Amino acid sequence: MRITWEMRGGCAVYHIEASVELFSADGIMKDLLESIQVEGFTKVVLDFGGVDYIDSSGLAALLHMRKLCNDSVKIRIAAPQMGISRLFEMTNLSGYLPVDQTVEESLEMIKE
Numbered sequence: 001m002r003i004t005w006e007m008r009g010g011c012a013v014y015h016i017e018a019s020v021e022l023f024s025a026d027g028i029m030k031d032l033l034e035s036i037q038v039e040g041f042t043k044v045v046l047d048f049g050g051v052d053y054i055d056s057s058g059l060a061a062l063l064h065m066r067k068l069c070n071d072s073v074k075i076r077i078a079a080p081q082m083g084i085s086r087l088f089e090m091t092n093l094s095g096y097l098p099v100d101q102t103v104e105e106s107l108e109m110i111k112e
Contacts, residue, residue: 002050003031011043011110012036013078013103017050020058029061033068042073045106049079054087066097078106 001018014035020028036044054062066075077099080088088094100106 001028003028005035008045008103009107009111011045011107012039012041013045013047013107015047015050019053020051020061021053021055022057025055025058025061028058029065033065036069036073043110044069044073044075045078045103045110046075047078047103048081048084049103051080051084054084059087059091059093062097063093074110076100076106076110078103 001024003014003016003018005012005014007013012035014032016028018024018028032046035041069075075097077088077094077097079102080099085099088097088099098106098109100109
């Protein structure tokens with residue numbers, strides 16, 4: 001598991017390289033939430049380009065993190081692999097956590 005972040009245009013971009021599943025999901029989301037809150041970020045892009053797998057535990061942890069951030073933080077998912085993108089569509093989570101094809105698209109959309 002590896003998570004790095006950078007600032008791009010006033011937005012924190014987290015690059016996640018991991019499988020987000022039962023054994024790792026809570027730790028990953030806890031680390032992300034803590035970083036977002038400590039740094040005071042209000043615009044966040046989660047780059048899922050390096051996420052090769054996410055299960056229901058991962059989705060639940062992601063939704064819980066989103067809920068704890070409340071409306072004060074805009075969050076978008078960027079660059080998920082095709083299977084993960086389909087999962088967001090099938091579960092209708094893309095309405096709650098918008099999904100974009102690229103990090104650049106997420107950065108553009110989060111400005112609005």
